[in-house]
Amino acid sequence: MKAYRSQPRIFSRRDPDSRRAELDVSGLTLQFGGVTALNDVGLRVDTGELVAVIGPNGAGKTSLMNCITGFYRPQRGRIRFNGRDTTHLPAHQLTGIGIGRTFQNIELFPGMTVLANMMLARHMHCRYRLMPAAFFTSGVRRDEVRQRVILEEVIDFLEMQAIRNTPVGSLPYGMMKRVELGRALALEPRLLVLDEPFAGMNLEEKEDMVRFLLELHRAWGQTMLLVEHDMSIVMGIAQKITVLNFGQKLAEGTPEDIQRHPDVIRAYLGGDAT
């Protein structure tokens, strides 16, 4: 019944400790040959926060995310997650310790259904071994049902019931983004990294996405790190904003601080701030 729609099981069962997500990035420098993508960048995210990283094109936002999620190796600096040094951990180990992400350009399997795409995220939570799986024992069956229940709850939350069995390739762009968010959520991440979740969306799709992110953050206490271009959205939902420009950290603070910050205005509008 709709009256009892509420927090999906993967979130409501969490104790505060398993929710803990403290990210500390300091002195991060990343170079591609002679190009310095990031120069001595620092960033802090605490448990339960929604932090946004903004900046003009080429400012190094995605590079920073790729460092945090293990896709790039920074030359200098340190990334710590929950007290552990994760600077040089590969991506698959990072998902294991609780960092899930979505991509700026959709990275789904277009020939597979929405459900199948999301199932992949549950792989690391499956508890059975190869042999029992080959015989599909009752234990395996129970575990599979448990995974499916969790996915169905995510599907219900993201209102994707009607596309459950649709191949991802035939979905509109905004829907694909939603599926990507669903897959990232199915990882049960402590820290959810969203790389431009609103890029290329129309107004209605953006409104839906804002609704989901707000609900995730406020009702479920999901810690999120968000990269975004759309200033009006970022100002509306983020608690803390970090501004990057040409690989350097320009400013950091609440949305109000950032809006008034002269360097930020200059970087975005060009020329002198008046």
Place this chain on the structure above:
Amino acid sequence: MRMEPVPLPQPQRPEGSPPSDAAVDTLPKMLARQASSPDGHRTAIREKAYGIWQTLTWTEYESYVRRCALGLVSLGQRPGEINGLILDNGPEWLFGELATQAAGAISLCLFTAAVSDELAGALKRVSARFVIVQDQEQVDKLLEVRDRVPDIRHVIYVDPTGMRPYREDPWLISFADLIARGERLERERPGQYEALLKKGRASGPAVMILTSGTTGLPKIAMLSHGNLLAMGTKWRDALRIRPGENWYSMSPPAWIVDQMWGMGVALVSGMTMNFANTPETLLEDFREIGPHLLITSSRFWEDMASRIRVRMGDAGWLKRALFSWAEGIGRKVLEAEERNMAIPLSLRWRRRIADRIAFKPLLDRMGCSQLRSAFTGGHPISPDVIRFFRATGLNLKQCYGLTEAGGIFQVQPDGEVKPETVGKPLPDTQVLIGEDQEVMVKSDANFTGYYQDFAATEAAFREGWLRTGDAGYLDEDGHLVIIGRREEIIRNKEGQAFSPDYIETRLKFSPYIKEAVVFGEGKPFLTALVNIDFGNVGAWAEERMIPYTTYNDLSQQAEVADLLREELRRTNERLPEAMRIRKFILLYKLLDADDEELTRTGKVRRRFVYGLYLPLIEAMYGDLATLPVKGKVKYRDGQIGVIETSVRILEA
């Protein structure tokens, strides 16, 4: 004036099904009776959620209604008050409505698509005390007009998603909280619910329904407990409905069809109510249920037929060949049946094979394999569509009814299906053709009256007969044929009678015509405003490489004008001389319920449209070839925009 009843053969009441006993005289009592019967463990409600069909038994159903009712009482509900319900089809709709009635109050369902102004207007008229709404969207609409509806004590929302920021507002209560309050009250004062039920009377109003008035302010029809129970009993007996058969709830609760089913037939007969996961998954979930009975608008079947045609067009040659072979056989059998001829043995055999390899799989794919009877009502259905489905073995029939009569009271019996009739009355229902060919009905399901409108109630009845407002006649087999709304039978300049509705329906059988409005009262000839079907005409234009941008642009293309002219000519050929369309205009915008041009159920509000487009209509009786126009459109958010364009006056 002919007032003596036309003798009608009354269908025999089937044996076995007991008449309802007198102690069970209200809907909540009927629910309690189902729950306490030995069949209380049977499935009463099925709803798809989290990818699985979740079931509730009759006992659980009653328990929810009990707790909701007590919850309402704990919030201060008093007998005789009116509650508004703005809900999608779902178990909460049934709980909310029956709980309202159990508490002695009356329910009024409103459309979830209605804008806040409409909602405020209706809720204010009935001084609604509690409003049960679906979700945040409806809550927002009510918050917008909060100061205009001071009588509302609480708004109860079903879906808690996104409601966290509203927690501080004591006006809003969640449905789960309502149930919890009911539980507390039941613990404190056991037996209170039973005491409440005892106070209910058969003659007490149970349900209010806004009638889709095509003119003026909608009236509020009141149906009593007795009305709905009578309707339920009639259907159970006429169609021999067995407990556990499936009903799939599709039409909005604000409509009479699902009211009479959810509040009437299902309660009386023990049918299972099935609900889709979301409105978007309606068709997908439909197939999984495979309902036994179905009442839908003709549009449902027209859409289904065109979907099948499109799919068949895309299928491989083998499937296509097989289908057209099977369809040919189906049609031959159908023709033989229509003429009451014996079917040759060889044809019967071929029909069996066609059934096995083509029709059965097709019906299964559509979710219609379990259907015993499917009814279409509301508007005449194209004979082509009826034949198409009947040829596949689907028992598609026509029916007729209206809110004031407690729902649908005329159905075509099995084996007596004719394309133009709406069949015979249900048991214990009498039909009479009165003055001016008006159809009148007498039955214990006839409504008790309009809310606070004595004059209208008086006018609705004549000597105990309910006036339907439709003109019709009985054919040689005692089948009723509906011509159209009585007030809409119009005469032209020469005094020849025509029914615009009759013509419009035939025009709309064309796939390129979405909507048509015919004029010609007191005029020398008939004219029409036509809405093209954007999808079909658009596809037609794309095939011919005709570029277009908007609906407006497409509707004024010269090629499109030629296409539509051809369609009108074809329709004209099938109409009597006096009913032919001479001139028409392809309208630059779609008629829309938001602009009040259509009712919420999609019927054209003729007088309103006439007033709005008077210059266009007058111009069709002049010599102009094109006409500049300026039209207003109301957008969803309430803003009003202006369209400036010119339209061509076309001759058919």
